[in-house]
Every structure is written in structure tokens, then in C-alpha cells.
Amino acid sequence: MLKETANNMSYPEQLEALLGQAVYELPQAEKEQQLGSLLLALHRHHQLQCNEYSQLYPQPLKATENMAGLPYLAVRLFKLLDLKSVADDEVLKCLSSSGTTGQIPARIYLDAVTSRWQSKTLVKILQQFLGKQRLPMLIIDCQASHMSGAALNARSAGIQGLAMFGRNHTYALNADMSPNWAAIDAFCAQHQHEKVLIFGFTFMVWQYFVKALQQQGRSINLPQGHLFHSGGWKKLQSESVDNATFKQGVEASTGIQQVTNFYGMAEQVGTVFMECSHGYLHAPATADVIMRNCFDLSEQPTGEQGLIQVLSALPFSYPGFSLLTEDLGTVHGVDDCECGRKGKYFTVQGRLPKVELRGCSDTAAAAV
Amino acid sequence: MNQSTGIQYQLSAAKTPQDVSNASLLGVGSDVVIAFLQALSARLLKSPQMKPYPDIIALGFWLRDAQVNQWLNQLRPHNANVLIKPVGCVVHYTPNNVDSMFMYSWICALLAGNNNIVRLGSGQSEAKRLLLTTVEALFAEPAFHAVAERNMLLYFDKTSPLNAELAALADARMLWGGDESVQRIREFAAKPRCRDISFADRYSATVIDPGAESESAQLEKAAALLWQDSKAHHQLACSSPRVIFWLGDDDSLRQFAALLNSQAEQQDSAPERLVGQSRANEHLITAQLLQMQGKADAPLCNKRVCLLPVHTLNDALLAQHNGDGLFYVKSINNLAALQNELPAKVQTLTYWGVEQGALLKLLADPSIQGVDRCVSIGKALTFAPDWDGYRLFTDLTRYVHLD
Numbered sequence: 149m150l151k152e153t154a155n156n157m158s159y160p161e162q163l164e165a166l167l168g169q170a171v172y173e174l175p176q177a178e179k180e181q182q183l184g185s186l187l188l189a190l191h192r193h194h195q196l197q198c199n200e201y202s203q204l205y206p207q208p209l210k211a212t213e214n215m216a217g218l219p220y221l222a223v224r225l226f227k228l229l230d231l232k233s234v235a236d237d238e239v240l241k242c243l244s245s246s247g248t249t250g251q252i253p254a255r256i257y258l259d260a261v262t263s264r265w266q267s268k269t270l271v272k273i274l275q276q277f278l279g280k281q282r283l284p285m286l287i288i289d290c291q292a293s294h295m296s297g298a299a300l301n302a303r304s305a306g307i308q309g310l311a312m313f314g315r316n317h318t319y320a321l322n323a324d325m326s327p328n329w330a331a332i333d334a335f336c337a338q339h340q341h342e343k344v345l346i347f348g349f350t351f352m353v354w355q356y357f358v359k360a361l362q363q364q365g366r367s368i369n370l371p372q373g374h375l376f377h378s379g380g381w382k383k384l385q386s387e388s389v390d391n392a393t394f395k396q397g398v399e400a401s402t403g404i405q406q407v408t409n410f411y412g413m414a415e416q417v418g419t420v421f422m423e424c425s426h427g428y429l430h431a432p433a434t435a436d437v438i439m440r441n442c443f444d445l446s447e448q449p450t451g452e453q454g455l456i457q458v459l460s461a462l463p464f465s466y467p468g469f470s471l472l473t474e475d476l477g478t479v480h481g482v483d484d485c486e487c488g489r490k491g492k493y494f495t496v497q498g499r500l501p502k503v504e505l506r507g508c509s510d511t512a513a514a515a516v
Numbered sequence: 517m518n519q520s521t522g523i524q525y526q527l528s529a530a531k532t533p534q535d536v537s538n539a540s541l542l543g544v545g546s547d548v549v550i551a552f553l554q555a556l557s558a559r560l561l562k563s564p565q566m567k568p569y570p571d572i573i574a575l576g577f578w579l580r581d582a583q584v585n586q587w588l589n590q591l592r593p594h595n596a597n598v599l600i601k602p603v604g605c606v607v608h609y610t611p612n613n614v615d616s617m618f619m620y621s622w623i624c625a626l627l628a629g630n631n632n633i634v635r636l637g638s639g640q641s642e643a644k645r646l647l648l649t650t651v652e653a654l655f656a657e658p659a660f661h662a663v664a665e666r667n668m669l670l671y672f673d674k675t676s677p678l679n680a681e682l683a684a685l686a687d688a689r690m691l692w693g694g695d696e697s698v699q700r701i702r703e704f705a706a707k708p709r710c711r712d713i714s715f716a717d718r719y720s721a722t723v724i725d726p727g728a729e730s731e732s733a734q735l736e737k738a739a740a741l742l743w744q745d746s747k748a749h750h751q752l753a754c755s756s757p758r759v760i761f762w763l764g765d766d767d768s769l770r771q772f773a774a775l776l777n778s779q780a781e782q783q784d785s786a787p788e789r790l791v792g793q794s795r796a797n798e799h800l801i802t803a804q805l806l807q808m809q810g811k812a813d814a815p816l817c818n819k820r821v822c823l824l825p826v827h828t829l830n831d832a833l834l835a836q837h838n839g840d841g842l843f844y845v846k847s848i849n850n851l852a853a854l855q856n857e858l859p860a861k862v863q864t865l866t867y868w869g870v871e872q873g874a875l876l877k878l879l880a881d882p883s884i885q886g887v888d889r890c891v892s893i894g895k896a897l898t899f900a901p902d903w904d905g906y907r908l909f910t911d912l913t914r915y916v917h918l919d
Contacts, residue, residue, distance in 0.1 A: 200808035222801040229808060442793045444819040445800065455797060474797060500794045 245414030266418030285314025288348025522673030602629035604687030612637030741894035862886030
């Protein structure tokens with residue numbers, strides 16, 4: 149049974165305790181209790197502090213054995229409503245993200261505490277892959293000053309999150325998304341024999357970097373480079389580029405052998421799900437996933453594809469600790485990935501297909 | 517495609533819309549039109565390739581002789597000093613979402629003796645293709661030449677100059693497609709005496725009284741019939757019920773929600789199931805949004821269908837309704853409570869377990885502006901020439917009185 153005040157600890161104390169754990173060594177059964185009771189405390193907090201949330205959940209929660217019994221919000225609600233659980237004057241920044249261009253962006257309100265926990269958590273997770281030393285960093289994007297609108301907020305926030313792991317930050321693209329050869333060549337010449345960090349959004353890395361190199365018949369050589377990328381496969385799926393093709397393409401054009409995809413979203417910054425050497429995404433101690441049946445939203449068993457519900461210990465200033473995303477994924481196992489990490493491991497298959505249903509109001513535009 | 521007019525599809529023995537409008541009129545219920553409709557009905561009902569399409573079978577059945585004779589009787593003058601004549605050229609803008617709707621709109625005007633220009637919707641479907649192929653074959657028969665040269669089915673680009681031309685030719689316009697489409701088409705100036713029959717944004721509801729001792733067999737029947745009214749066209753036809761008024765207690769409502777859900781699950785075909793992948797999430801979003809805004813309570817069910825108890829029905833709430841198995845539920849204590857729940861936007865009210873007399877008494881109240889059709893549950897989608905408050909046979913004919 150999940151209990152809200154395990155060990156009589158407050159939320160920050162519980163979170164601190166969870167962050168004190170090794171990132172990938174908490175077995176699922178223990179995580180269900182530790183993370184679960186923390187999420188229960190967050191549920192209570194948002195019930196008390198967020199009016200909309202309390203309208204949705206006016207009653208105390210029924211007792212639940214595990215995290216699958218916790219409530220969840222449809223992630224699109226953050227595009228439709230301004231949801232926050234702190235006073236207006238405590239809001240440090242509003243993160244906005246539009247999944248796809250042309251859509252209304254989600255609005256995520258962060259206070260100083262939540263923002264600090266996010267950075268701290270991200271650092272802990274990425275250090276597992278990067279070590280503690282800052283590395284020379286090549287960013288497959290243009291400088292934030294060249295971005296505009298929603299791209300500025302969403303993309304630059306992602307870059308900023310990773311930038312703290314790098315030094316000598318070099319932007320590989322010009323404002324028009326063409327490769328900045330001078331910058332790339334200078335970076336490679338200087339750091340060819342060192343460990344370097346490369347980061348970019350999956351689609352941009354492929355479209356504007358790997359393909360640009362291919363098309364111009366050029367290649368670079370960063371054999372000690374480690375590429376981290378995130379942001380979804382939707383656009384690449386239409387070109388039939390899967391994870392394996394992506395990795396091959398990257399290595400052929402850049403010599404980069406270490407390529408790590410991760411799954412994360414603006415609605416839960418900090419708790420990213422990193423890909424292991426066996427190609428599976430892993431939940432850190434501070435987060436988890438549950439796959440839900442698309443047709444009735446019940447929990448899917450291991451091996452069955454479903455809608456991805458993401459749970460995170462961090463969202464305190466906004467009620468986003470348990471979100472039903474519009475992504476499809478599959479949990480492949482629990483505690484037994486060959487890479488040695490504990491907890492659930494999974495893959496993401498893409499977005500829930502959008503189905504446009506037409507109403508009567510459509511003889512259309514017949515007459516425009 | 518014709519570059520200047522944007523016409524991408526044209527089916528007629530006439531060369532141009534102008535020719536259709538210039539052709540002599542056949543008169544109300546002419547022999548050739550009746551024969552044409554009989555032949556059409558026979559082909560729709562007898563050809564095995566039509567079998568998989570319930571819309572087509574329903575249309576074939578709708579055109580059965582007894583039904584057509586009844587309409588002819590309605591059309592015929594009931595007084596020796598009266599003549600009923602067609603209005604002339606009817607231009608139809610037909611909707612995208614219901615494959616066969618263009619046929620119903622056209623047939624009503626055709627039976628009344630009018631010449632017709634029917635603009636098809638942009639939607640593509642096998643049922644629509646089969647219907648057009650059948651009409652094409654009939655148009656090619658010499659016996660139906662008189663129909664073929666007076667009627668034109670076409671699809672043209674939305675920006676075509678033809679819009680203005682058709683407006684100038686029309687003696688009556690059948691404008692389907694809801695508020696926005698109707699307003700846009702009306703921007704093209706028509707003749708001063710042109711009659712516009714406009715189908716605006718409407719929604720429909722059902723009122724169910726489960727009875728004192730709600731027997732599950734009876735409730736199950738009501739659920740099956742409600743689903744029959746709701747499943748076609750993803751519940752987006754104007755006459756599909758989106759609101760349930762419940763005249764029973766909470767227990768019977770819960771029971772009904774479960775029955776409706778299992779009916780819906782049983783009837784899903786494999787392709788419908790695939791389309792349904794995003795449905796529960798869409799319904800979850802609507803339900804959570806309305807709950808967060810204090811407009812609804814927790815859904816009674818969110819699986820194949822979602823039954824969401826709402827506090828106050830209004831336009832904003834109905835604008836959130838995306839169809840595909842979502843029902844707003846309002847519990848009421850008695851029929852009189854409906855008095856304030858039937859605004860002008862309500863088109864069809866279906867009923868179960870409620871006395872006709874009581875309904876008639878309720879709907880007679882002048883303060884109720886909505887409800888243009890009140891039919892028993894299960895018949896919401898059955899098209900009739902009396903529709904949406906219009907009497908099409910009257911609106912598409914001229915009444916000539918000799919004194």
C-alpha cells in the first residue's frame with residue numbers, strides 16, 4: 149500500500165533521499181514504494197495548491213498498491229489551461245513548448261525550487277554517461293539569438309540544459325540551418341583527439357548535419373565524440389530512418405561511435421530517460437513509465453505497446469508529476485536489462501496517430 | 517481538370533451548368549423520374565458489391581415504391597384549384613461527412629420536378645464512388661436521358677469562379693455544411709427570389725426513462741438503439757445524439773453506461789478499432805478539461821464510449837464535443853425539466869420510455885425554440901423530406917392557387 153508520509157519525511161526530504169540513491173540501482177518493487185509515496189505527497193500538494201487540479205480530484209485518493217493506481221493528467225491540458233501550484237510571484241519562468249509547429253504551445257510554470265531540482269536531477273543522470281568533467285561541446289543547432297518564437301523557448305531550453313556539461317560551446321549551424329563549416333572544421337581540428345560532447349535534436353542532427361555532410365561528400369572525424377540526441381522520430385519515420393540507420397549514418401559521416409538517444413519532454417524537464425548500450429530507454433530512480441492501453445487506458449503488461457504515462461518526482465510548481473503523453477511505447481522488461489540497470493526499460497514507437505474527424509460543418513470552404 | 521472553372525468531376529448529359537438551368541422542367545413526380553428512382557433503388561439493393569455499405573443499402577431501401585408513393589401523395593395538390601410546380605433550378609452544396617447525403621438532397625428536389633446542380637463534398641470513399649458509378653450508368657441509358665440532361669453532379673475547386681455562376685443560376689439553394697459554410701456560400705449573390713434552405717450547426721439529444729424497475733433487457737435494447745443512432749459518421753452527423761437526458765437514478769445510469777459501452781465494443785469492426793486508437797485519450801482530455809473548469813463530474817465510463825455528467829449544457833460545451841462516442845449526460849427529475857435544455861441549436865430529440873403525449877405537450881411550449889424532429893430512439897439518422905424544421909417538398913415547389 150502506498151503511504152503519503154513514508155518515514156514522516158516532507159516532500160523535499162523524500163526527494164533528497166531519492167536523489168541520494170544511485171540513479172539506476174533501485175529495484176522496481178522498492179521504487180514503487182519510495183517514488184510512489186513521494187508522488188502521493190505531490191498529489192496532495194497539487195490538490196491543495198492548484199484549483200483546477202482539486203476540481204478534477206476533489207476526493208481523497210483511494211488506497212493504491214502501486215504507482216499504476218495514481219491519477220494522471222492528459223498532457224495536452226497544459227496547452228489548454230494555465231496550471232500552476234505556486235503563487236504568481238513565485239513563478240521564476242514559464243517554459244513553453246510546441247510539440248509540432250503551428251500548435252498552441254504548452255505552458256509550464258517553474259518556481260526556483262522546481263527549477264533547481266530539475267537541473268540537479270539532470271546533472272545526476274547525465275553524469276552516469278559523461279563523467280564529472282566538462283567536455284568541449286558541439287551543438288547541432290544555431291545560436292539562440294537566431295531562433296524565434298516557440299523554437300527559441302523549447303529548443304534553447306533543451307540546449308541550455310545540456311550546455312552545463314560542456315565548455316567551448318560551438319554552434320554547428322548557421323541561422324538558415326546550413327552547416328557552419330568554418331566553426332565545425334575549427335572545432336574538429338582543435339578537439340579531434342579528445343573526448344567531446346555533441347548534442348542536437350534528433351531530426352536536426354539527421355537533416356541538417358548528417359545529410360548535409362553526405363550531400364556535400366564531406367566527413368569529419370570525432371572518434372572520441374559522444375552524441376546525445378532527443379526530440380522524437382516522427383519526421384525521420386517518414387524517411388524510414390530508424391535508430392540503427394541513424395547510428396550508422398552518424399558514424400559514417402562523423403566517426404562518432406557513441407550515440408545516445410534520450411526521451412524527455414518540456415512538461416517534465418530533468419527526469420530524462422536515457423538509452424543504454426542495448427538500445428533500451430531507462431527510467432532513473434526519480435521517474436518511471438507506465439504503458440496504458442489506447443482503448444481503455446488500463447495498464448499494459450510488459451511487451452505490449454501502449455500510451456506512455458510518465459511519472460516524475462520533480463513537478464512541484466505545476467501539477468505535472470503524472471502525465472499521459474500522446475506517445476506510444478513498449479516496456480520490454482523490469483530489473484533485468486542486460487546493461488545491468490534496474491527498473492523498467494522501454495522503447496518509444498512514435499506518436500499516437502492523429503485522426504481528423506469531420507463534422508457537418510464542412511461543405512467547406514466551398515465558397516472561399 | 518478544367519483550368520478556368522476548377523471542375524474536377526462532372527456527371528451529366530448537359531455540357532454546362534447553364535444548360536442544366538436552361539433545360540425545360542419535367543414537373544412534379546414525372547414518370548421518367550419515378551422510373552429513374554425505381555431503377556436506382558433496384559441497383560443499390562441488388563448488386564452484391566453494395567452489400568458492405570450500410571449507407572447505400574439504407575438509401576436503396578429509402579427509395580422503395582411504397583415510400584416514393586407516399587411522397588408523391590404529399591406532393592400532389594389536395595385541392596382542384598391548386599397547382600404544385602417545381603421552383604426551377606436547385607443548386608445543392610452537400611456535406612463531406614455523410615457519404616450519401618448528396619443523394620438525399622438531390623432526390624428530394626428531383627422528385628419535386630426541379631433541375632439540379634449538385635456540388636459534391638471533397639471526401640473520398642468507396643461508398644461514394646459506388647453511388648456515382650451507379651448514377652453514371654443510369655444516366656447513360658436512353659430511357660433516362662431526360663433526367664441526365666437536367667441534372668449535374670460535380671466537384672469543383674473551392675476557389676472556382678463557378679461558385680458565383682451557380683449562385684446566379686439558382687432558384688433555390690440547399691446549403692448543407694453548418695454555419696461557416698452557409699455564410700460563405702451566401703456571399704455569392706443569388707437571384708432576388710432565390711430560396712435558401714440552410715442547414716446550420718445543430719446538435720441532437722436523447723431523453724431516456726429507464727422505468728421504475730429498470731430491467732436490464734429493456735435497458736440493453738435502449739443502449740443498442742442509441743448506439744445505432746450514434747456510431748455512424750463518428751457521431752458527427754447533426755442528428756446523432758450527443759446529449760443524454762436521463763430520467764432515472766444514478767444506479768440505472770451506471771448500468772446503462774456499461775451496457776452502451778459493451779454494445780459499442782461488440783459492434784466495432786477492425787478498421788474502426790484502428791481509427792479508435794486515439795479516442796480514449798481525446799475523451800480523457802475533454803473530460804479532464806471540463807472537470808478542471810468545474811463544468812463536469814468524473815466520467816461514468818471512458819472506454820469505447822465516454823459518458824460525462826455535465827453541470828450546465830451550453831454552446832461552449834458542445835463546441836468541445838468531438839464526437840466518436842462521447843455523451844454529455846444530464847440527469848433530470850421529470851420531463852418538464854427539459855424546458856430549459858432545448859435551445860434553438862437542438863435539431864433532433866429521440867426518446868425512449870417516454871409517452872408521446874407528454875412529449876407533444878412539452879414541445880408545444882412556445883418558449884422551447886429547439887427540436888425540429890422528435891423520433892423514437894434508433895431513428896435519428898433516417899432522413900425524411902421534413903427535416904431540420906423545413907418541409908422540403910413545400911420549400912422546393914411553387915404553390916399556384918386558382919380562384
